[in-house]
Amino acid sequence: MPSTDDLKQRIEEAIPGAQADVTDLTGTGDHFRATVVAPEFAELSRIEQHRRVYAVFGADIGGPIHALSLVTKADQTP
Amino acid sequence: MSNPIRDEIQNAIDSHDVILFMKGVPERPMCGFSARTVAALDSLGASYAAVDILPDPRIRQELSAISQWPTIPQLFVKGELVGGCDIVTEMYESGELASTLGVSAPADAPDEAPAAAEPGAPPLQVHNNLAN
Numbered sequence: 787m788p789s790t791d792d793l794k795q796r797i798e799e800a801i802p803g804a805q806a807d808v809t810d811l812t813g814t815g816d817h818f819r820a821t822v823v824a825p826e827f828a829e830l831s832r833i834e835q836h837r838r839v840y841a842v843f844g845a846d847i848g849g850p851i852h853a854l855s856l857v858t859k860a861d862q863t864p
Numbered sequence: 865m866s867n868p869i870r871d872e873i874q875n876a877i878d879s880h881d882v883i884l885f886m887k888g889v890p891e892r893p894m895c896g897f898s899a900r901t902v903a904a905l906d907s908l909g910a911s912y913a914a915v916d917i918l919p920d921p922r923i924r925q926e927l928s929a930i931s932q933w934p935t936i937p938q939l940f941v942k943g944e945l946v947g948g949c950d951i952v953t954e955m956y957e958s959g960e961l962a963s964t965l966g967v968s969a970p971a972d973a974p975d976e977a978p979a980a981a982e983p984g985a986p987p988l989q990v991h992n993n994l995a996n
Contacts, residue, residue: 832951833933840934847934848924853897854935856950 787815788850793843797822800842803861811855819855827861835860870926874951877930877940882912882965886937890914897949901937904956910965914956927947941965 790808797820811817813847820839827835834850835858840847847854867887877883882905888894890902905912917923928934931945940948941964946952955961962968 832947832954833947836947836951837932855897855953 793818797842816852821857823859823861825861827858867923873927874930878911881942883938883940884912884914885917886914886919889916901949901952904952908962908967910967950986975988
């Protein structure tokens with residue numbers, strides 16, 4: 787069962803300069819919410835920002851991770 | 865290689881200005897994220913087509929292959945993926961959803977997206993013939 791720390795680590799390792807804040811919505815290790823701030827999001831549309839984060843987890847979304855709710859923001863401070 | 869389910873999904877996306885792929889049906893969503901998205905659309909009085917992806921796992925699989933989006937629900941407007949529950953909720957709160965859908969936001973719209981479905985005009989239903 788993935789933990790919030792696992793998700794945070796995977797996002798921050800995969801997306802350069804990213805800061806992720808992950809919470810477990812249900813306490814059951816399968817429904818998460820992540821707020822992700824990353825410099826590269828400045829170049830991406832909102833849809834692309836979310837796709838970028840989903841891509842970190844590949845088939846785990848819909849597998850062990852039943853739901854991952856996202857808030858994404860471009861880094862304001864370079 | 866022919867892929868009837870994928871063709872059927874693409875055809876549904878192409879032939880409806882606003883179409884929501886969801887778990888369950890608008891009157892009876894089977895997942896909180898689908899319910900929230902339906903509630904946002906309904907509170908704007910938007911008319912939309914809805915497709916339940918639950919009857920056959922291939923629907924979700926093929927939909928995600930088309931949209932490059934792994935989760936449900938998925939809202940399409942004029943053939944383009946607008947987003948899932950998070951983006952639709954964000955857009956509802958900013959007023960962007962109303963303009964994307966070409967409806968006027970109610971003057972008394974709450975700041976936060978409605979949590980549950982409200983009664984309204986029944987949305988157009990797509991006959992779901994994907995589950996054979």
